[in-house]
Amino acid sequence: MASVSDMYDVTWEEMRDKLRKWREENYRNSEQIVEVGEELIQEHASKLGDDIWIIYEQVMIAALDCSRDDLATTCLHELQKQFQGSHRVKRLAGMRLEALERYDEALKMYNDILQDDSTNTAARKRKIAILKAQGKSTEAIRELNEYLEQFVGDQEAWHELAELYINEHDYAKAAFSLEELMMTNPHNHLYCEQYAEVKYTQGGIENLELSRKYFAQALKLNNRNMRALFGLYMSASHIGASPKASAKVKKDNVKYAAWAASQINRAYQLAGHGTKETKCSLKAVEEMLESMQIMPS
Amino acid sequence: MTVIKLTTQAYCKMLLHAAKYPHCAVNGLLVAENQKRKDGQPVLCVDCVPLFHGTLALAPMMEIALTLIDTWCKENKYVIAGYYQANERIKETRPNQFAEKVAARIAENFSEAALIMVDNSKISMSCYDPAISVFEHHDNKWKCRDASIDCCEDWSEAQKIMSALLEDRSYDSLIDFDNHLDDLRNDWTNPEINKSILHLC
Numbered sequence: 001m002a003s004v005s006d007m008y009d010v011t012w013e014e015m016r017d018k019l020r021k022w023r024e025e026n027y028r029n030s031e032q033i034v035e036v037g038e039e040l041i042q043e044h045a046s047k048l049g050d051d052i053w054i055i056y057e058q059v060m061i062a063a064l065d066c067s068r069d070d071l072a073t074t075c076l077h078e079l080q081k082q083f084q085g086s087h088r089v090k091r092l093a094g095m096r097l098e099a100l101e102r103y104d105e106a107l108k109m110y111n112d113i114l115q116d117d118s119t120n121t122a123a124r125k126r127k128i129a130i131l132k133a134q135g136k137s138t139e140a141i142r143e144l145n146e147y148l149e150q151f152v153g154d155q156e157a158w159h160e161l162a163e164l165y166i167n168e169h170d171y172a173k174a175a176f177s178l179e180e181l182m183m184t185n186p187h188n189h190l191y192c193e194q195y196a197e198v199k200y201t202q203g204g205i206e207n208l209e210l211s212r213k214y215f216a217q218a219l220k221l222n223n224r225n226m227r228a229l230f231g232l233y234m235s236a237s238h239i240g241a242s243p244k245a246s247a248k249v250k251k252d253n254v255k256y257a258a259w260a261a262s263q264i265n266r267a268y269q270l271a272g273h274g275t276k277e278t279k280c281s282l283k284a285v286e287e288m289l290e291s292m293q294i295m296p297s
Numbered sequence: 298m299t300v301i302k303l304t305t306q307a308y309c310k311m312l313l314h315a316a317k318y319p320h321c322a323v324n325g326l327l328v329a330e331n332q333k334r335k336d337g338q339p340v341l342c343v344d345c346v347p348l349f350h351g352t353l354a355l356a357p358m359m360e361i362a363l364t365l366i367d368t369w370c371k372e373n374k375y376v377i378a379g380y381y382q383a384n385e386r387i388k389e390t391r392p393n394q395f396a397e398k399v400a401a402r403i404a405e406n407f408s409e410a411a412l413i414m415v416d417n418s419k420i421s422m423s424c425y426d427p428a429i430s431v432f433e434h435h436d437n438k439w440k441c442r443d444a445s446i447d448c449c450e451d452w453s454e455a456q457k458i459m460s461a462l463l464e465d466r467s468y469d470s471l472i473d474f475d476n477h478l479d480d481l482r483n484d485w486t487n488p489e490i491n492k493s494i495l496h497l498c
């Protein structure tokens with residue numbers, strides 16, 4: 001089996017840097033992390049210095065994702081030797097038990113941590129993750145809401161809550177969670193865009209108008225966000241065709257939709273430069289936009 | 298009741314999508330050739346368009362995908378014939394409200410539309426069993442079809458090819474509609490994977 005460094009012609013430093021990038025950007029490409037990380041640990045451990053501990057943690061979590069309990073246990077043991085009694089390592093031991101579906105034992109680990117340190121957010125979140133894994137969505141949502149009353153600034157938790165609500169089709173509460181996120185992150189185009197999608201899904205003319213506004217806002221924050229552009233097109237088109245909208249509102253929205261359509265076409269043309277394959281997408285989009293053209297009534 | 302069957306290409310791309318995002322829910326569409334069928338002839342889904350991964354239950358991008366793929370279908374003499382979904386949790390094999398809504402929408406246009414749920418627990422390297430359950434629309438409800446009915450046109454071929462694709466990690470290069478929205482150059486018709494499958498046949 002060829003080594004990663006041979007197959008991709010990379011040095012150990014490049015492998016280490018790749019792992020750091022994946023870690024910092026929170027990627028969940030576990031198979032790749034295991035491949036690169038395992039080789040780094042086995043062949044180049046001595047060169048990594050203190051980086052090795054955080055790499056053990058990263059590779060361990062990725063190994064759990066890939067059912068590599070052997071690798072996970074190896075990493076865990078190294079961390080347990082080095083950081084005896086550490087809560088951070090104990091949480092990793094809990095995660096391994098979760099991966100093996102030994103939820104009761106995992107819960108005990110997390111409760112032990114919390115007894116020692118009631119503010120340990122990682123352990124609380126793992127308990128909620130267990131509820132999620134067991135399909136207990138209502139309890140997970142309840143616990144997460146309680147957690148957020150205490151830790152109101154935890155963005156990851158607000159986003160998790162929004163997604164749990166979306167999966168339960170409780171769009172109103174999902175919107176509320178996303179509003180919290182937008183308040184603290186007004187420049188994040190992704191939250192704006194997802195909020196717009198939730199409003200659109202809720203339906204009704206007021207929600208559609210809100211959705212259009214937030215799609216537009218997301219586009220202002222990032223003019224390459226295709227979802228926002230498509231969303232703007234769809235919401236404006238629906239409002240333009242709605243019997244509940246006033247004549248002026250309809251006229252305005254037909255204009256917005258037409259603008260969005262031209263931008264979509266332009267984006268596809270730019271993308272299609274050169275490749276034959278994307279021409280099929282471009283043609284389909286052009287036809288779709290033509291067929292959906294709203295005539296002001 | 299008309300029976301739905303999948304070609305190897307449709308089955309494999311659907312499972313590759315699930316394999317690419319093991320930690321997420323995924324969904325997508327199945328397309329069949331738009332032609333007059335004789336009585337009793339099964340509906341053959343010839344291709345699969347992987348759509349989204351992660352948070353599925355939001356309407357706008359789904360509407361865009363349905364409209365765009367419908368247009369593409371018309372150009373290629375296809376029709377959207379089914380919807381598939383793989384849930385986030387391995388033990389959750391039932392369709393949720395969103396899946397039923399989308400499938401019902403498809404059924405408005407194609408009365409024998411099928412709702413296919415991927416059974417995550419059956420996905421393995423050896424592909425021992427078909428990893429899907431087929432739901433059909435009866436009296437406004439989606440009912441699970443008898444598992445003994447063959448879901449693939451040629452199961453032993455699908456099994457062999459699926460296994461080879463998983464070994465090769467072909468799922469790394471599978472493009473879904475989400476990938477396309479991230480970068481328009483990504484092609485959701487997956488011509489390269491189609492070629493690999495043809496090559497393995």
